[in-house]
Amino acid sequence: MDRILNYIDGSFVAPASGQFLDNYRPRDGAVYGQLPDSTAADVDRAVAAAKAAFPAWHKLKRQERAQYLYKIADAIEQKLDIFAAAESRDQGKPIHLARSMDIPRAVENFRFFAGAILHQQERAFQTSPEVLNYTRREPVGVAGLISPWNLPLYLLTWKIAPALAAGNTAVAKPSELTPATAFLLAQVMDEVGLPKGVCNLVFGLGEKAGDALVAHPYVPLISFTGGTDTAAIIGRRAAPLYKKISFELGGKNPGLIFADCDLEAALTTTVRSSFLNQGEICLCTSRLFVQESLLPKFTELFVERIRQLKVGDPESAESFMGPLVSAEHLEKVDGFVQRAKAQGHTILCGGERVAPSAALQKGFYFAPTVISTQDASSEIMQQEVFGPVVTITPFTDYADAVEKANSTRYGLAATIWTQNLDTAHHAAADIKAGQIWVNTWMLRDLRVPFGGMKDSGIGREGGDYSLEFYTEEKNVCLQIGRNRL
Incomplete structure (x- = not known):
């Protein structure tokens, strides 16, 4: 029986409680594996690792961060059939759909944001000959990323890629219903040598691991894709801590x-x-x-x-x-x-x-x-x-x-x-x-911001909007002294 482990600080570890959940195969209803039933203790450990890794990661040159993302993309592409089989088994989608849509789009997520971070531009305003105002964008810190079960790798990587590209570290909680491709992603990140603690994956239930991640004082940013009712709970938990939040929610x-x-x-x-x-x-x-x-x-x-x-x-x-x-x-x-x-x-x-x-x-x-x-x-x-x-x-x-x-x-x-x-x-x-x-459907361009209106969410994903969400602005006003000869 397959057993998935948490990926924390560059190591594959069992949950602190020693408890695991059964993972069911939609194809025939059989139990085929187990995943961690993680608690606040596991989230605390993952957040501590991400917090410790943040200073060195965000000080890397953009080109250096981009190279890690390109390596991850290449490795997923080389294992496309393995990822597709795992996603089909876990989520129930036809394997040909996973091969043609989900996994290639996950690869593209890493490649797009690896390139996008290299071309991001900042603003500067010449107020007068002696005064220059300019804007710096700096990563927020530890990003809490909660992804759904329907497109498990595609939507998880749509959060991880821009978060890491912008210089944040991350703690991700994939859906407990579809953990297999996230675990494979952790193995890929380990294989390509992503620095320890930069991206951590904690598996488990929303009411345990997810809630602990949302409420953690050292996680200033939450990106959630899922149900509208769950988002309302997350919003109430995050608001008193003044976290940045992005919700991509339901649709009719x-x-x-x-x-x-x-x-x-x-x-x-x-x-x-x-x-x-x-x-x-x-x-x-x-x-x-x-x-x-x-x-x-x-x-x-x-x-x-x-x-x-x-x-x-x-x-x-x-x-x-x-x-x-x-x-x-x-x-x-x-x-x-x-x-x-x-x-x-x-x-x-x-x-x-x-x-x-x-x-x-x-x-x-x-x-x-x-x-x-x-x-x-x-x-x-x-x-x-x-x-x-x-x-x-x-x-x-x-x-x-x-x-x-x-x-x-x-x-x-x-x-x-x-x-x-x-x-x-x-x-x-x-x-x-x-x-x-x-006159079309599902035609996507990652440069175009994506998100909903009304109860379908707040915030946007894709393009510069994603990179802006994972950063915060710092405006600098510089008085320039001129020495005249």
């Missing part, structure tokens, strides 16, 4: 499909945007709003394609979807669908647990589900399901579409399908979401 993302859209493109991409990674991506489209004149045709073709999606063994190249991440999450998703059915919403396809084979009957599989509803205030339209469930609802005109798109507390992302340039630009401005895609 609308897709607006106008009658003048490229129908084939809209269908093909919306299948992916609704059900990729079992719908367990914060950016997935979970509410489809289709113009009335197009609704019958779109619904017929969309449901037909969804019924053809293969839910299967994540180890198979033929599977479009694998299992959900855990038995608890399967119960949650199923509960949403059963309540929607009881409330009178129409299940057009799916809506049930499935088993790809007799050998996988204990796995956490759920059929891709499409629900027809016109009640924008219902639970299934308001609450984040975070699974393979999408609703489909008609709209009459532009104003009706925008009103329905904005009718939730979330504002993470949206997609717009139209060939009308005016409609595209106006909708992009009127929809309250941090990320808008027009």
Whole structure:
């Protein structure tokens, strides 16, 4: 049985309590390994190591820090298949998806921020011939990084890479549901010789290890990706300590499909945007709003394609979807669908647990589900399901579409399908979401800041915005004395 260890001060160590948690394989529900059930004692040790490593790390030249990040990227890339297999086993996503999306994007995170730190520019203002004002950006210190289970390596490295590039040290707590790729990352950092204490990984539960990290007095910065309700708890804990915080939270993302859209493109991409990674991506489209004149045709073709999606063994190249991440999450998703059915919403396809084979009957599989509803205030339209469930609802005109798109507390992302340039630009401005895609989905550029509006988060990730979050400004006013000969 695999046993994961914490990575603290350059060493792999068991939790101080000696207690471990079981790690389940979504594919078949079996226990395949264990991870530390870390407590405040482990967090204290990791923070002390990061605090001790900070002075030397942030005094390194930017080029020297960048070289460590490039080495980490190269090492992950060389072990791409190992990382992909671990992520598929841990999270349940098809292994081909981990190979093509998650692991390459994690590699790119390190390479992008290694390069970005070399090109960051500061501001200077010549107030008068004798006075110069300039801004210095200095790392904050020990960064507390809490990452989710749905894109475990990709989102973890999106925090670690800019934090280290900017000169901070880090204590990261990956999700207890998906620790395998984080443990492999720790092994990579050890292999490339990252200085001891610069990046520490503490595994365990949010209410123990996560809470201790958030409340630690020597951790001035918290970056959290996860649920909106958990973020509220973190905010209450962090506020009295005046920590910098960044939250990338939930979404109930609308897709607006106008009658003048490229129908084939809209269908093909919306299948992916609704059900990729079992719908367990914060950016997935979970509410489809289709113009009335197009609704019958779109619904017929969309449901037909969804019924053809293969839910299967994540180890198979033929599977479009694998299992959900855990038995608890399967119960949650199923509960949403059963309540929607009881409330009178129409299940057009799916809506049930499935088993790809007799050998996988204990796995956490759920059929891709499409629900027809016109009640924008219902639970299934308001609450984040975070699974393979999408609703489909008609709209009459532009104003009706925008009103329905904005009718939730979330504002993470949206997609717009139209060939009308005016409609595209106006909708992009009127929809309250941090990320808008027009006639595409999941097209990302790391130079572009990413984050949500409303209850979908505060702060931004990506590009200079990430580097600025992991630094603090110091403004210097210099009086220049002139010696005249």
